[in-house]
Amino acid sequence: MNVTTLKRKLDLTPKPAAPVVALPPRTPDRLAPWRKRGRALVDAVLPPLVVLVVLLTIWQVGASGEGSGLPTPVQVWIDSGFLFMEPFYVYGTQDIGLGWRVLTSLERVFYGFGLAAVVGVLTGAVIGQSALMMRGFDPIFQILRTVPPLAWLPISLAAFMDSGPSAIFVIFITAIWPVIINTAAGVRAIPQDYRNVAAVLRLNQVEFFWKIMVPAAAPYIFSGLRIGVGLSWLAIVAAEMLTGGVGIGFFIWDAWNSSRLSDIIVALAYIGGTGFILDRLVGWIGRVVSRGTAV
Amino acid sequence: MKYLQIEHLSKTFVNGAKTAHVLSDINLTIEKGEFVSIIGHSGCGKSTLLNLIAGLTDVTTGGILLDGREVNAPGPDRAVVFQNHSLLPWLSVYDNIKLAVTKVFGSSKTKAQRHDWIMQNLDLVQMSHAADKRPAEISGGMRQRVGIARALAMEPKVLLLDEPFGALDALTRAHLQDAVMDIHSRLGNTMIMITHDVDEAVLLADRIVMMTNGPAATIGEVLTVPLARPRDRIALASRPDYVKAREAVLRFLYERHRFVEAAE
Ligand SMILES: Nc1ncnc2c1ncn2[C@@H]1O[C@H](COP(=O)(O)OP(=O)(O)O)[C@@H](O)[C@H]1O
Ligand SMILES: [Mg+2]
Numbered sequence: 090m091n092v093t094t095l096k097r098k099l100d101l102t103p104k105p106a107a108p109v110v111a112l113p114p115r116t117p118d119r120l121a122p123w124r125k126r127g128r129a130l131v132d133a134v135l136p137p138l139v140v141l142v143v144l145l146t147i148w149q150v151g152a153s154g155e156g157s158g159l160p161t162p163v164q165v166w167i168d169s170g171f172l173f174m175e176p177f178y179v180y181g182t183q184d185i186g187l188g189w190r191v192l193t194s195l196e197r198v199f200y201g202f203g204l205a206a207v208v209g210v211l212t213g214a215v216i217g218q219s220a221l222m223m224r225g226f227d228p229i230f231q232i233l234r235t236v237p238p239l240a241w242l243p244i245s246l247a248a249f250m251d252s253g254p255s256a257i258f259v260i261f262i263t264a265i266w267p268v269i270i271n272t273a274a275g276v277r278a279i280p281q282d283y284r285n286v287a288a289v290l291r292l293n294q295v296e297f298f299w300k301i302m303v304p305a306a307a308p309y310i311f312s313g314l315r316i317g318v319g320l321s322w323l324a325i326v327a328a329e330m331l332t333g334g335v336g337i338g339f340f341i342w343d344a345w346n347s348s349r350l351s352d353i354i355v356a357l358a359y360i361g362g363t364g365f366i367l368d369r370l371v372g373w374i375g376r377v378v379s380r381g382t383a384v
Numbered sequence: 385m386k387y388l389q390i391e392h393l394s395k396t397f398v399n400g401a402k403t404a405h406v407l408s409d410i411n412l413t414i415e416k417g418e419f420v421s422i423i424g425h426s427g428c429g430k431s432t433l434l435n436l437i438a439g440l441t442d443v444t445t446g447g448i449l450l451d452g453r454e455v456n457a458p459g460p461d462r463a464v465v466f467q468n469h470s471l472l473p474w475l476s477v478y479d480n481i482k483l484a485v486t487k488v489f490g491s492s493k494t495k496a497q498r499h500d501w502i503m504q505n506l507d508l509v510q511m512s513h514a515a516d517k518r519p520a521e522i523s524g525g526m527r528q529r530v531g532i533a534r535a536l537a538m539e540p541k542v543l544l545l546d547e548p549f550g551a552l553d554a555l556t557r558a559h560l561q562d563a564v565m566d567i568h569s570r571l572g573n574t575m576i577m578i579t580h581d582v583d584e585a586v587l588l589a590d591r592i593v594m595m596t597n598g599p600a601a602t603i604g605e606v607l608t609v610p611l612a613r614p615r616d617r618i619a620l621a622s623r624p625d626y627v628k629a630r631e632a633v634l635r636f637l638y639e640r641h642r643f644v645e646a647a648e
Contacts, residue, residue, distance in 0.1 A: 282470035285438075288440055289464055290484055291460065291487065296487075300472075307474075
């Protein structure tokens with residue numbers, strides 16, 4: 090160690106304190122949080138908007154050529170813009186706005202998916218409780234899960250004879266598999282500690298289901314329900330090919346049969362938007378319900 | 385008076401073709417109101433023994449009698465405080481205890497009595513201030529306090545504690561040891577506590593059960609701790625009988641039954 094370092098080490102004289110600068114009084118900026126929120130909104134909305142415009146432009150250019158089978162976005166707007174602008178018109182029993190049609194279809198999905206949710210969670214809970222059942226059932230469910238909704242149509246019709254229940258069954262059978270599979274996985278993942286607590290307290294099956302299983306497996310159950318609601322909405326077109334009537338799915342089928350391509354495109358936008366909202370809704374409910382489950 | 389009797393108890397786990405002979409010929413008698421510590425090296429079968437007493441694991445041979453009745457299923461008369469608190473994270477501190485109290489006293493106490501009983505037990509572990517908090521919002525030591533309150537609220541015949549303070553820092557651990565000693569002197573519960581901390585065992589226990597290493601572990605020695613209660617950790621530290629007891633346990637663990645890592 091040389092002398093300079095020693096000196097530096099021994100230099101214990103107090104440093105002069107930094108000069109105190111009076112901060113200018115801050116004017117309370119009441120708009121600041123709003124500005125922040127506004128910027129966040131722009132950040133969230135602007136990029137998809139730009140992408141949408143770019144895609145529409147490409148579509149417009151690509152579909153403008155002679156002999157193109159697809160209408161351009163501008164053509165769609167001219168043909169079917171009123172479907173966008175007036176979702177809730179009623180001109181006759183069969184001639185109603187797409188908003189009404191979506192609601193009709195949602196009712197159908199509500200029954201089919203509701204049934205799938207209840208049956209799926211209960212079945213998943215039973216199967217998840219036993220390693221043996223899990224091993225037996227899981228591969229079967231994994232296979233059934235991949236069967237497309239259209240393929241269930243004939244089976245469903247043959248089983249129910251009637252188009253109404255068949256349509257609901259198609260939605261049910263499409264949506265139930267991820268609910269069962271995820272619930273069972275969630276039940277398997279319940280920590281042994283919680284089971285021990287339940288055992289010491291001598292909780293019966295029903296108490297165990299409501300007090301331990303459902304809250305403990307809630308994140309799994311809701312991710313299953315979220316996939317399920319998406320699938321059941323996907324099945325709506327297939328289901329309404331059976332029932333006819335005024336649903337949005339049948340509207341597409343009908344428009345296709347009478348070659349109204351522009352109408353189909355508008356209906357697709359409705360279906361996509363509704364599916365998106367359903368997905369977010371179930372996701373949100375799941376977050377609220379399973380708040381506190383994960384530690 | 386023989387309150388808890390363990391006779392010729394052995395436990396073999398069978399997992400397909402694999403069998404693990406974990407405990408062999410355990411004999412132990414515990415009096416009412418006694419505080420017994422079980423100490424032994426990691427993996428020797430302490431938790432297995434506690435789970436057998438709790439009824440969470442089935443006995444292979446031998447038997448356990450509590451207050452004249454055979455133990456063959458779990459129940460609130462043998463409340464367990466688990467190593468990692470095992471509070472239900474989606475329930476508040478109050479609701480965690482309420483779940484137990486409603487189950488055990490649902491028919492014998494009125495709603496108001498049950499509320500008072502919950503608060504009384506929270507007071508006992510000095511946690512009534514956090515009644516509405518979720519387990520995630522309180523510290524590890526506090527969670528363990530609530531775990532103890534939940535177990536006490538079942539008014540068990542025997543309170544079983546499986547290394548309850550193993551994951552806590554030394555200072556928090558000392559506080560909780562004092563709390564447990566205080567509860568034991570006030571309520572006179574019968575308690576069995578697993579630990580791997582020699583000081584903890586000597587400080588808290590009337591008797592220390594020392595287990596040999598596995599496989600086929602058994603009770604190697606039982607040491608009676610003759611120290612008068614209430615015990616004070618600072619005053620004890622220099623007392624010859626405390627030092628002697630501590631040394632006896634250390635000798636057992638590190639001379640006669642050294643932990644051999646390779647034996648696992
Ligand atoms: N369910 C089980 N199946 C098979 N072996 C087990 C099981 N539970 C515990 N064991 C074995 O029993 C031995 C003792 O475990 P444990 O009682 O947890 O020890 P300790 O609590 O003393 O650390 C370990 O070797 C462990 O692998
Ligand atoms: Mg253990």
